[in-house]
Structure formats: C-alpha cells, structure tokens
Amino acid sequence: MSERAMAxxxxxxxxxxxxxxxxxxxxxxxxxxxxxxxxxLTNYWTMKGYDxxxxxxxxxxxxxxxxxxxxxxxxxAWNQDVxxxxxxxxxxxRPPMIRSLEMAIEVxxxxxxxxxxxxxxxxxxxxxxxxxGEPTVYWKGYYDAFYAACREVVDAxxxxxxxxxxxxxxxxxxxxxxxxxxxxxxxxxRDNIKPGMKESEVAAMxxxxxxxxxxxxxxxxEMARAFTLVWSGxxxxxxxxxxxxxxxxxxxxxxxxxxxxxxxxxxLTKNLCPGRLTAEYNTLLEQLxxxxxxxxxxxxxGAPLGEIDRSIRQGIAAAGYPGQxxxxxxxxxxxxxxxxxxxxxxAPGAMRAGMVLAIEPGLYWEGGxxxxxxxxxxxxxxxxxxxxxxxxxxxx
Numbered sequence: 324m325s326e327r328a329m330a331x332x333x334x335x336x337x338x339x340x341x342x343x344x345x346x347x348x349x350x351x352x353x354x355x356x357x358x359x360x361x362x363x364l365t366n367y368w369t370m371k372g373y374d375x376x377x378x379x380x381x382x383x384x385x386x387x388x389x390x391x392x393x394x395x396x397x398x399x400a401w402n403q404d405v406x407x408x409x410x411x412x413x414x415x416x417r418p419p420m421i422r423s424l425e426m427a428i429e430v431x432x433x434x435x436x437x438x439x440x441x442x443x444x445x446x447x448x449x450x451x452x453x454x455x456g457e458p459t460v461y462w463k464g465y466y467d468a469f470y471a472a473c474r475e476v477v478d479a480x481x482x483x484x485x486x487x488x489x490x491x492x493x494x495x496x497x498x499x500x501x502x503x504x505x506x507x508x509x510x511x512x513r514d515n516i517k518p519g520m521k522e523s524e525v526a527a528m529x530x531x532x533x534x535x536x537x538x539x540x541x542x543x544x545e546m547a548r549a550f551t552l553v554w555s556g557x558x559x560x561x562x563x564x565x566x567x568x569x570x571x572x573x574x575x576x577x578x579x580x581x582x583x584x585x586x587x588x589x590x591l592t593k594n595l596c597p598g599r600l601t602a603e604y605n606t607l608l609e610q611l612x613x614x615x616x617x618x619x620x621x622x623x624x625g626a627p628l629g630e631i632d633r634s635i636r637q638g639i640a641a642a643g644y645p646g647q648x649x650x651x652x653x654x655x656x657x658x659x660x661x662x663x664x665x666x667x668x669x670a671p672g673a674m675r676a677g678m679v680l681a682i683e684p685g686l687y688w689e690g691g692x693x694x695x696x697x698x699x700x701x702x703x704x705x706x707x708x709x710x711x712x713x714x715x716x717x718x719x
Contacts, residue, residue, distance in 0.1 A: 330543040330585075331366065333401040336491045344486055345380040345441075352436040353378045353479045354427055354469070356461070357449035359586070359658040360483050361386075367400040368546070368586035372452040372459030373420045375427045379436055387426045389419060399545075406430075424465055428472045441479030442469050450588070450659040453546060484663045488655055489677040494587065495701060498657070498679060499710055501584040502591075502699060504540060504547055506713035508533040509578065509593045513717075518572035518597050522553040522565045525576060525595075529553075533582055544584045552579040557691035561649055573598040575608075575694060575717070581660045588660040589710075590681040592697035594717040605718075607686055607694050612716060614638035614684050615696050618653075622700055622707040624676040631666040635684045648685040648695075656681045656699050678702040679710070 341364070345353065355361050355376045358369045364376045365384060370392050377385040384402040393407040408422040409415070415422065431437050444466065451458055469476045490498070508529040516525060530549040537547020554560060556571035562579075570576050576595045581588055600608065617638055621630040631653040639647050653666035656679050664672060666680070674680070680702065685695030696715045700707040 330545070331493055331497065334366075334491050334493045337363075337493070338401075340486055340489075340491075341378065342380055344482060348441070348477070348482060349439055350380055350441050350477070350479075350482075351438040352380065352431065352434075353441040353483070354431070355443060355479070355483065356465070357443055357446055358452040359450040359662075360443065362586040363483065363487055363658050365400045365402055367396050369452045370395075371419075371454055373423050375423050377427055377430050377434075377436070379434065382434070385430045385434075387423050387430065389423070420459060421464075424468055428468055431472060437473045439475045439477065440469060440473040441477050441482060442466070443480045443483075444476070444478035445480045448659075448661075450586075455548070487657055487662060488664055489675060490657060490679055490701075491677075494657065495677075495679070497584060497587040498589070498699065500540065500544055501547075501582045501587050501589045502711040504533050504537045504544075504584060505549070505580055505582040505589050505591050505593070505711055507536050508549055508580065508582070509595070509713045512578070513595055516570060516576065516595050516597050518570050520570045521567045522555055522558065522570065522576070523567060525555075525570060525578070526551040526553040526565050529578065529580065537582075537584060540584070547582065547584045549583075550581045553577070559687070559693050559695075560691060561685070561687060570597060573601050574604060574692075575600070577695060579695075579697075583660075586658055588656060588658070589699055590654075590656050590660040590683075590697065591699065591711055591713075592683055592685075592695045593711075593713050593715075594694065594696075596717055600718060604694070608716070608718070610642045611684060611686050611694050611696055614642065614686075615682070615715065618682055618684060619700065619707060619709075622674060622680065622682075622702055624674060624702060624704045626674045628664055628666050628672040628674055629668045629670050631680070631682060632668040635682075636668065639684065639686060642686065644686050647687060650683075650685070652684055653680055653682045655679065674702050676702050676704050680707075 374388045385404045388396040390407045511532040533549035555576040556574040558568045683697035687693035699710045
C-alpha cells in the first residue's frame with residue numbers, strides 16, 4: 324500500500340446527512356472529541372484521544388491533532404485543514420489536551436463559528452483510541468471553555484448518535500472488512516485449537532492472527548486489532564475474564580470477539596469445538612439456533628425495534644430458561660462496538676434500513692456452561708443480511 328494511499332475517499336453521503344441535520348438544528352458547528360465521533364466526521368482515527376474535530380455547517384472542517392500524528396492525519400483525513408498542537412511544550416507544563424482545547428476555541432473564533440455550537444455534553448461512553456489501553460476523557464474545564472467562548476452551547480451527543488445509527492454504503496463496506504477479518508481469525512483457531520490448550524492461548528492465537536492478517540488487508544485496511552474473551556466448557560458464563568482453564572474436548576469454546584478495522588468494529592460471539600459436541604450441548608445448540616432464527620426473522624425496515632428483545636426472551640422462557648439472559652440481546656454496531664439503537668422490549672422506535680445490529684441470545688446453565696450466538700446484521704427493506712461469514716452453527 325502506498326504511503327499516501329487512502330483506501331476510502333470522502334464519504335459525501337455522510338457529510339450531506341450531517342449538514343442537513345445541522346441545518347435543521349441551526350448549528351454553526353459541531354466540535355467532537357470522542358475518538359469514534361472524530362473518526363465519523365473526518366475519517367481520522369486518533370492515536371491518543373487528545374484530538375478535536377471542528378465540523379462547520381458550511382465550509383471545510385478543521386482537525387486539530389497531536390504533533391507526532393500530523394502527517395498521518397493529513398494523509399487519512401477527508402478534510403484539508405489539519406493543524407497540530409505540541410505534545411510536549413518546553414514552556415507549558417499543562418497536559419496536551421489543554422492545548423488542543425485552546426486551539427479548537429481559536430478555530431471557532433477565527434472562523435466566526437461561536438454562535439450556536441454543539442459539543443458532546445452527555446457522552447456516557449466512547450470507544451478507545453488506537454492506543455487502546457488509556458482512554459482520555461472529559462473534564463469540567465473542557466465544557467467551561469465552550470460556554471465562555473460561544474453564544475449558545477447545545478448537546479451534540481444525541482444528534483451524532485442518531486446520525487450514526489444509519490450507515491452509509493462506505494461504512495457498510497468497512498464493516499464488512501472487519502467481519503471478514505473476524506472470520507479469518509476464527510477459521511485459524513478452528514484449524515489449530517486442541518484440547519488442553521489454555522483459554523488464554525486460544526485468545527492470543529485469534530488476536531495475533533487477525534492483527535497479522537488485517538494490517539494491509541485487501542489494500543484497504545491500515546490498522547486491524549482484535550479483542551477477545553474466551554471460555555471453554557463449564558467455564559462459559561455471561562461475562563467473566565479469560566483464564567488458564569483448559570479447552571475441553573467435545574464441548575464448546577466460546578469466543579466473544581471484537582474486531583476493529585480502521586475504527587469500524589464488529590461485536591460477535593462465535594464458537595469452536597475440538598471434537599464432536601456432546602448430546603447435552605447439541606440439544607442446547609438446537610434450542611438456541613431456533614430462538615436465534617426467530618429473532619433474525621423479526622429484522623426488517625419499519626419493524627418495531629423492541630421485537631428482537633421480546634422474541635428472544637419469549638423463546639428462551641419457552642425453552643425452559645425464564646429470565647435469561649441477564650445481558651441485553653440487540654444493539655447497534657459501527658464506529659463503536661456498542662452504540663444506539665438498543666432493542667428493549669419496553670422501548671419505542673423502529674428498525675430502519677441501513678442500521679447494523681448485533682443480535683446475541685444466550686442460554687446459560689447454573690454453575691457454569693452454556694452457549695451464546697452473536698452476529699452483526701444489516702437491516703434491509705425486506706429483512707437483513709448477516710455480515711460475518713463464519714457460521715453460527717459451528718458443528719459444520
């Protein structure tokens with residue numbers, strides 16, 4: 324891949340949608356700090372979470388980035404106006420995010436965008452930046468700076484979340500790449516898993532293979548990472564940490580797998596079985612596949628969003644597991660692994676073509692063991708399309 328190559332050109336459809344919504348909300352600009360929102364607006368996946376995107380209703384967006392990432396941001400961002408702030412400043416002992424904030428305020432003033440400005444006032448969660456392990460979050464002074472500089476500050480969190488629920492064709496293509504990489508990792512594990520391996524060995528095998536195969540994948544992916552939780556046999560539970568438990572022959576090893584390809588994510592649960600499933604697990608899988616297929620059959624443009632949750636929980640109760648699972652069973656996926664919309668039996672709202680939903684029913688046994696299935700589905704006019712090619716029926 325050429326150093327200056329950019330696999331995905333400006334998503335004109337996305338920018339059109341954003342500006343139409345800004346016109347409706349009478350916003351002069353949106354300032355985004357969450358790595359997933361910066362990516363959504365500019366195509367730049369921030370390295371340290373210090374960066375800011377200033378997206379005006381009219382004219383060129385501005386991207387403010389930490390100095391070491393300046394050239395990369397110039398290469399990957401859709402906008403031409405990319406500016407840097409000093410990561411280390413010999414005369415300024417303050418944290419670097421203070422300098423990025425001050426530069427963003429300067430941009431608003433310079434471009435006369437200090438009227439009605441949207442910022443992320445209620446960002447309850449955000450995806451990681453590319454360094455992953457140390458999220459950079461908001462502080463009181465961040466909000467105060469905008470209230471001091473702008474005539475009116477409004478919450479852009481809901482606006483951006485609603486826009487992000489409906490994926491553009493480019494976003495769907497990027498999510499397909501992430502799902503393909505998940506399948507590649509699972510196929511590698513299926514071919515190499517052995518009874519007695521530690522759960523952590525299986526996790527490392529999948530994560531390492533996806534990272535190796537994913538960087539440069541199809542000439543379109545610059546950075547790919549995988550994150551897994553792995554449980555085997557009676558170690559399978561709702562959500563606990565991967566451990567040194569051994570892989571059990573003839574029983575499932577369950578893999579909760581997130582794959583990120585240049586900032587677009589999967590949220591999947593796939594299974595492996597070294598050997599032939601026991602009769603007990605075979606029966607459980609048949610029950611869960613029926614519940615799963617019934618839920619998938621609910622998915623189509625215009626259908627009630629809560630129908631997925633209702634279908635799954637009714638099916639689980641009928642199978643003899645009332646009250647399960649303890650976790651949500653359907654949510655949006657995109658520039659975050661968990662994002663709106665969320666299916667809840669008591670919630671309003673409808674599915675819309677272009678949404679991508681993770682659907683994840685699970686059945687769990689008292690004392691350990693069970694199964695979960697999860698895939699990402701693109702909502703279409705008449706139904707849905709599964710995005711990951713790795714099968715949910717792992718006996719095949």
